[in-house]
Amino acid sequence: MIAIDCARFCSEGRTCCTETEMTLTREDAKRISALGYSKNDYLVRVTAGFCELKNVDGYCFFYDSGNMTCKIYDARPEGCRWYPVIFDARKRKCTVDDECPAAATVTRDRIRKVNHKVKTLVATLRREAVHGESPC
Numbered sequence: 001m002i003a004i005d006c007a008r009f010c011s012e013g014r015t016c017c018t019e020t021e022m023t024l025t026r027e028d029a030k031r032i033s034a035l036g037y038s039k040n041d042y043l044v045r046v047t048a049g050f051c052e053l054k055n056v057d058g059y060c061f062f063y064d065s066g067n068m069t070c071k072i073y074d075a076r077p078e079g080c081r082w083y084p085v086i087f088d089a090r091k092r093k094c095t096v097d098d099e100c101p102a103a104a105t106v107t108r109d110r111i112r113k114v115n116h117k118v119k120t121l122v123a124t125l126r127r128e129a130v131h132g133e134s135p136c
Protein backbone atom coordinates (compact mmCIF):
# COMPACT_ATOMS: atom_id res chain seq x y z
CA MET A 1 0.00 0.00 0.00
CA ILE A 2 1.15 3.53 -0.72
CA ALA A 3 1.68 5.32 2.57
CA ILE A 4 1.42 9.06 2.04
CA ASP A 5 0.93 11.80 4.57
CA CYS A 6 -2.07 13.30 2.72
CA ALA A 7 -2.81 15.86 5.44
CA ARG A 8 0.67 17.35 5.01
CA PHE A 9 0.49 17.78 1.24
CA CYS A 10 -3.23 18.32 0.72
CA SER A 11 -4.30 20.95 3.23
CA GLU A 12 -7.29 22.03 1.12
CA GLY A 13 -8.72 18.52 1.12
CA ARG A 14 -7.84 15.45 -0.86
CA THR A 15 -7.20 16.35 -4.46
CA CYS A 16 -7.75 12.70 -5.41
CA CYS A 17 -11.27 12.73 -3.94
CA THR A 18 -12.23 15.90 -5.84
CA GLU A 19 -13.97 15.35 -9.20
CA THR A 20 -12.89 11.75 -8.92
CA GLU A 21 -12.86 9.48 -11.95
CA MET A 22 -12.07 6.36 -9.96
CA THR A 23 -13.23 3.18 -11.70
CA LEU A 24 -14.63 0.30 -9.69
CA THR A 25 -14.55 -3.47 -10.07
CA ARG A 26 -17.42 -5.76 -9.15
CA GLU A 27 -15.48 -6.74 -6.05
CA ASP A 28 -15.13 -3.08 -5.01
CA ALA A 29 -18.89 -2.55 -5.39
CA LYS A 30 -19.68 -5.75 -3.50
CA ARG A 31 -17.49 -4.66 -0.58
CA ILE A 32 -18.98 -1.14 -0.48
CA SER A 33 -22.58 -2.25 -0.95
CA ALA A 34 -22.14 -4.67 1.96
CA LEU A 35 -21.85 -1.55 4.14
CA GLY A 36 -25.44 -0.66 3.20
CA TYR A 37 -24.86 1.73 0.30
CA SER A 38 -26.94 1.46 -2.86
CA LYS A 39 -24.97 1.23 -6.12
CA ASN A 40 -27.40 3.72 -7.69
CA ASP A 41 -26.24 6.30 -5.18
CA TYR A 42 -22.48 5.97 -5.53
CA LEU A 43 -21.85 4.59 -9.03
CA VAL A 44 -22.18 6.08 -12.48
CA ARG A 45 -21.74 4.31 -15.81
CA VAL A 46 -19.26 6.02 -18.11
CA THR A 47 -17.87 5.25 -21.55
CA ALA A 48 -16.99 1.76 -22.76
CA GLY A 49 -18.89 0.03 -19.97
CA PHE A 50 -16.80 1.26 -17.05
CA CYS A 51 -18.35 2.35 -13.75
CA GLU A 52 -16.94 5.25 -11.76
CA LEU A 53 -17.58 6.74 -8.36
CA LYS A 54 -20.24 9.43 -8.47
CA ASN A 55 -19.34 13.02 -7.58
CA VAL A 56 -21.62 15.20 -5.49
CA ASP A 57 -20.94 18.95 -5.41
CA GLY A 58 -17.52 18.29 -6.90
CA TYR A 59 -16.44 15.60 -4.46
CA CYS A 60 -16.61 11.83 -4.40
CA PHE A 61 -19.90 10.56 -2.97
CA PHE A 62 -17.94 9.11 -0.05
CA TYR A 63 -15.86 12.17 0.74
CA ASP A 64 -16.64 13.88 4.02
CA SER A 65 -15.67 17.50 3.33
CA GLY A 66 -16.25 18.45 6.98
CA ASN A 67 -13.56 16.08 8.24
CA MET A 68 -11.70 15.82 4.93
CA THR A 69 -11.83 12.05 5.20
CA CYS A 70 -13.16 9.07 3.29
CA LYS A 71 -16.35 7.67 4.83
CA ILE A 72 -15.52 4.15 3.64
CA TYR A 73 -11.76 4.24 4.06
CA ASP A 74 -11.34 0.57 5.04
CA ALA A 75 -13.59 -0.55 2.18
CA ARG A 76 -12.50 2.04 -0.41
CA PRO A 77 -11.99 0.96 -4.03
CA GLU A 78 -8.74 -0.75 -4.87
CA GLY A 79 -7.73 2.10 -7.18
CA CYS A 80 -7.95 4.52 -4.24
CA ARG A 81 -5.56 2.27 -2.32
CA TRP A 82 -2.82 2.39 -4.94
CA TYR A 83 -3.24 6.07 -5.78
CA PRO A 84 -1.22 8.14 -6.69
CA VAL A 85 0.26 5.21 -8.60
CA ILE A 86 -1.81 4.89 -11.77
CA PHE A 87 -1.54 3.07 -15.08
CA ASP A 88 -0.60 5.29 -18.01
CA ALA A 89 -2.37 3.62 -20.94
CA ARG A 90 -0.45 5.63 -23.52
CA LYS A 91 2.96 4.68 -22.11
CA ARG A 92 1.65 1.24 -21.07
CA LYS A 93 3.25 1.44 -17.66
CA CYS A 94 2.59 2.48 -14.08
CA THR A 95 3.45 6.01 -13.10
CA VAL A 96 2.62 8.61 -10.46
CA ASP A 97 -0.25 11.02 -11.07
CA ASP A 98 1.31 14.48 -11.30
CA GLU A 99 -1.92 16.01 -9.97
CA CYS A 100 -1.28 14.54 -6.53
CA PRO A 101 0.48 17.18 -4.38
CA ALA A 102 2.54 14.39 -2.79
CA ALA A 103 3.57 12.86 -6.11
CA ALA A 104 7.22 13.78 -5.64
CA THR A 105 7.40 11.75 -2.42
CA VAL A 106 6.56 8.47 -4.17
CA THR A 107 9.80 6.63 -4.90
CA ARG A 108 10.50 4.29 -7.81
CA ASP A 109 10.78 1.48 -5.31
CA ARG A 110 7.22 2.14 -4.13
CA ILE A 111 5.95 2.14 -7.68
CA ARG A 112 7.76 -1.16 -8.30
CA LYS A 113 6.13 -2.69 -5.24
CA VAL A 114 2.56 -2.00 -6.41
CA ASN A 115 3.19 -2.24 -10.14
CA HIS A 116 1.77 -5.75 -10.47
CA LYS A 117 -1.30 -4.97 -8.36
CA VAL A 118 -2.15 -1.87 -10.40
CA LYS A 119 -1.73 -3.76 -13.68
CA THR A 120 -3.87 -6.62 -12.40
CA LEU A 121 -6.54 -4.12 -11.36
CA VAL A 122 -6.53 -2.49 -14.80
CA ALA A 123 -6.83 -5.92 -16.46
CA THR A 124 -9.81 -6.77 -14.24
CA LEU A 125 -11.52 -3.44 -15.00
CA ARG A 126 -11.04 -3.93 -18.74
CA ARG A 127 -12.22 -7.54 -18.68
CA GLU A 128 -15.37 -6.65 -16.73
CA ALA A 129 -16.14 -3.72 -19.05
CA VAL A 130 -15.63 -5.76 -22.21
CA HIS A 131 -17.81 -8.61 -20.94
CA GLY A 132 -20.55 -6.34 -19.63
CA GLU A 133 -19.73 -7.33 -16.05
CA SER A 134 -19.01 -3.90 -14.61
CA PRO A 135 -20.90 -3.22 -11.37
CA CYS A 136 -23.44 -0.75 -12.81
Ligand code: SF4
Nearest residue numbers: 017060062063070080
Ligand atom coordinates in the same frame (compact mmCIF):
# COMPACT_ATOMS: atom_id res chain seq x y z
S1 SF4 B 1 -13.74 6.31 -2.08
FE1 SF4 B 1 -12.77 7.50 -0.49
S2 SF4 B 1 -10.56 7.56 -1.05
FE2 SF4 B 1 -11.73 6.96 -2.89
S3 SF4 B 1 -12.15 8.88 -4.00
FE3 SF4 B 1 -13.92 8.47 -2.66
S4 SF4 B 1 -13.53 9.60 -0.74
FE4 SF4 B 1 -11.58 9.42 -1.90
